[in-house]
Amino acid sequence: MADAEQTLTSTEIAASLPSGWTQSGESITAGYDTGDFATGLDLVNRIGAAAEAAAHHPDLTLTYPSVTVTLTSHDVGGVTRRDLDLAEIVAQHAATLGVSPAHG
Ligand SMILES: C[C@H](O)[C@H](O)[C@H]1CNC2=NC(N)=NC(=O)C2=N1
Numbered sequence: 001m002a003d004a005e006q007t008l009t010s011t012e013i014a015a016s017l018p019s020g021w022t023q024s025g026e027s028i029t030a031g032y033d034t035g036d037f038a039t040g041l042d043l044v045n046r047i048g049a050a051a052e053a054a055a056h057h058p059d060l061t062l063t064y065p066s067v068t069v070t071l072t073s074h075d076v077g078g079v080t081r082r083d084l085d086l087a088e089i090v091a092q093h094a095a096t097l098g099v100s101p102a103h104g
Pocket of ligand 1: 055057
């Protein structure tokens with residue numbers, strides 16, 4: 001099975017989760033304190049572009065004043081390297097915008 005289709009164990013996931021991300025069953029999630037709506041929308045747009053480039057798509061909740069990102073690989077029903085790779089890109093965009101994870 002290709003790496004991208006391999007579901008990962010909780011131990012493997014924990015070893016690769018960016019700061020502020022947690023595993024919840026078959027998904028990983030993080031909340032980002034954006035502080036205002038416009039910054040959250042900027043983060044959502046950056047995540048959207050990264051998702052299209054990766055052909056892998058998160059669930060996103062944009063509120064005033066936070067963005068919640070949840071990732072799972074629907075095709076295999078679990079967390080794969082695709083989710084961890086996109087989580088890392090999300091964390092980098094948040095850092096670029098000066099946005100911190102809500103926890104951790
Ligand atoms: C063909 C295309 O790669 C698939 O439909 C992709 C699109 N984006 C996806 N995103 C996520 N999160 N899980 C998937 O299984 C998935 N499948």
